[in-house]
Amino acid sequence: MKTIKILSLVTLVVVMSAFTVNKIAVADGYKVGDVAEDFKLMNVDGKMVSLSNYKDAKGFIVTFTCNTCPYAVGYEDRIIALNNKxxxxxxxxxAIMPNNPDVQPGDSMEAMKKRAKEKGFTFPYLMDDGQNIYPKYGATKTPHVFILQKTAKGHIVKYIGAIDDNYQDASAVKTKYVENAVNALLKGNEVPEKETKAIGCTIKV
Known part of the structure; x- marks a missing residue:
């Protein structure tokens, strides 16, 4: 009986530790002002993509998104518009797809390729294979946006959060958080609102 109790306690500790590690990994993600590390992820065209590939970029609108979340799908046209602008x-x-495709088959690489073709994505749509990147950023939702500014010190996080203030209706948006942030950076100004709450589906692990 005593052995069973000890084994139960050990099991509980291991499970709780695994949960805590996952929570800490996300909670300890990038904050505004941090330097974001570069990454190398597979794009839907079969090529590996890194931030360093973009020699002439002033920064990036890094967007964690996916095929299967209704919020992410609802924002697709707005994400395309952001890239076009x-x-x-x-x-x-x-764009980075952070979900585990074993848990969410609709977010497999094949499904990503199909979606990118259907929507005519003109930006990279990368898979976070092994789910190593989204915890570094501290992403918790799809969609979840991180605006980076390229500087001599590295890629500085300037904004974290939602694309705008109305996920249900693009025509009813009052505040375009991402646009306001990028516009400010292009003018050499401070981002007016540096962090907002991302609204979307939880990342599937």
Missing amino acids: YASLGYPVI
Whole structure:
């Protein structure tokens, strides 16, 4: 009986430790002002993509998104519009799919390729294979946006959060958080609102 109790306690500790590590990994993600590390992830075109590939970029609109979340799907056209507006100005969209495709088969690489083709994505749509990147950023939702500014010190996080203030209706948006942030950076100004709450689906691990 005593052995069973000890084994139960050990099991509980291991489970709780695993949960805590996961929570800490996300909670300890990048904050505004931190330097974001570069990454190398597979794009839907079969090529590996890194931030360092973009020599002329002034920064990036790194967006964690996916195929299967209704919030992410609802924002797809707005993400495309952001890239169309800002890529030529030096702030391209870099979309990253953070979900575990074993848990969420609709987010497999094949499904990503199909979706990117259907929607005509003009930006990279990368898979976070092994789910190593999203915890570094501290992403918790799809979509979840991190705006980076390229500096001599590295890629500085300037904004974290939602794309805008109305996920249900693009025509009813009052505050465009990402656009306001990028516009400020392009003018050499401080980002007016540096952090907002990301609204979306939880990342599947």
